[in-house]
């Protein structure tokens with residue numbers, strides 16, 4: 315098979331399992347890099363995933379044939395770049411199944427998307443004594459902006475608890491809603507534990523109280539099909555670099571009616587219709603929220619990455635990763651002394667673990683020696699670490715290109731660590 | 737030396753049997769050291785008499801690199817003059833940040849030179865340095881120290 319033949323996204327046939335070897339051939343970094351002379355076993359995908367050649371090629375084509383500033387010129391290149399950028403917006407719209415492309419705001423990632431909603435919606439509509447609901451398993455990026463808002467406005471942050479398996483205690487979440495509740499922000503998949511939350515139910519509960527809800531989809535979009543219309547969420551956020559796209563890309567989905575009511579996040583060029591020193595009229599959505607020259611190339615790369623994943627099929631990716639997670643969980647539990655943090659019934663592609671009493675940072679350093687890349691630390695989810703009374707965990711997280719053989723390599727490396735400290 | 741060797745040669749031994757581990761009655765100096773990113777958290781207690789460290793003990797929760805560094809540090813500075821201990825703090829820090837080549841430049845680190853390999857593990861430098869920061873903090877009567885902010889051994893400009 316020639317490399318050229320692989321440049322087309324593999325055709326999706328929902329009934330067939332993934333041809334993982336063929337997918338791996340799309341990701342040059344998997345074979346280009348040999349850490350410490352060992353084959354790379356990249357299991358840090360929840361932090362950032364790798365990019366297929368199709369996306370790299372798209373970035374090169376943009377930079378070599380299409381680059382100019384967007385929405386500003388009447389010349390050929392500016393129009394070409396604008397078309398490519400707006401085409402990427404349509405790729406995001408399709409990926410999330412949003413009703414309209416103007417409901418997609420490009421952001422530099424999940425963090426910026428959440429901050430945009432905090433400023434644009436929160437600062438306008440949330441006041442003293444109002445309550446905002448989050449959960450115990452949020453990433454810091456879905457905690458800190460709301461704390462900042464509460465601090466500024468005198469609002470109150472309410473946190474729905476989780477149980478010992480890392481599942482949200484849904485009844486407690488339901489009980490937090492009352493007449494003062496003005497907003498909810500919850501994760502779809504926990505990055506530290508892998509828990510898939512019952513997101514549709516969480517959204518319905520919020521709506522039954524007339525409360526708008528934001529969903530942090532940073533860890534869901536790489537692993538699960540997402541349909542924002544079926545979910546009926548008000549906002550959905552994700553990061554490009556976790557879905558095989560470039561850093562500096564990402565998006566916020568928001569219902570058009572809400573986005574229209576919101577105030578802009580940043581002021582500057584492109585987000586205005588007219589400016590005089592007396593009065594500025596803001597542009598329509600999505601442009602109202604995209605002030606200044608955006609990271610054009612990353613967004614075009616994001617569009618290509620989503621097209622790549624969609625062509626393979628998110629259902630098939632989810633099935634492959636579910637099998638991989640089940641296999642990894644079983645094999646790791648066979649290693650005496652390994653404890654898994656996060657044992658929810660529904661999990662996606664994340665395995666947080668402890669090897670005996672060995673500190674996770676020592677585990678990470680020693681696995682690296684064998685070419686196995688895992689993340690160690692608090693995963694920007696310190697409340698989760700406190701809940702499970704650990705300072706940190708080691709976390710293996712899977713992507714579509716990971717194999718059962720790589721799980722075996724992880725397990726073999728973990729056994730070595732355990733024996734070394736025995 | 738790769739990290740496996742580093743672990744095998746010293747770290748595992750001191751991790752299993754840390755020297756001078758525990759509390760100290762009537763300590764004259766104490767300090768708490770935190771590495772918030774890793775979660776390393778140690779306490780250091782000293783007896784200083786007439787400018788000499790006559791007693792030292794540490795306790796806490798930390799990774800093996802931090803624990804081994806603390807264990808070897810306590811063994812190295814016990815009985816030393818305060819100014820000599822401070823000299824070792826500076827040399828150790830220079831070694832693990834790559835500014836001091838223990839093989840080529842004069843130094844007083846002796847056995848502590850095994851930690852030179854930590855400079856190739858940038859994410860672990862703070863683990864190794866924390867006990868030394870905590871020693872310096874204790875000797876200068878600061879109650880707590882951290883490997884972040886002003887104390888960051890790897891921060892730009894330090």
Ligand SMILES: Cc1ncc(COP(=O)(O)O)c(C=O)c1O
Nearest residue numbers: 423424425453455505532533553
């Ligand atoms: C659940 C979750 N939310 C938000 C983020 C923040 O994403 P970014 O750093 O790309 O803005 C992450 C990334 O680690 C995440 O896992």
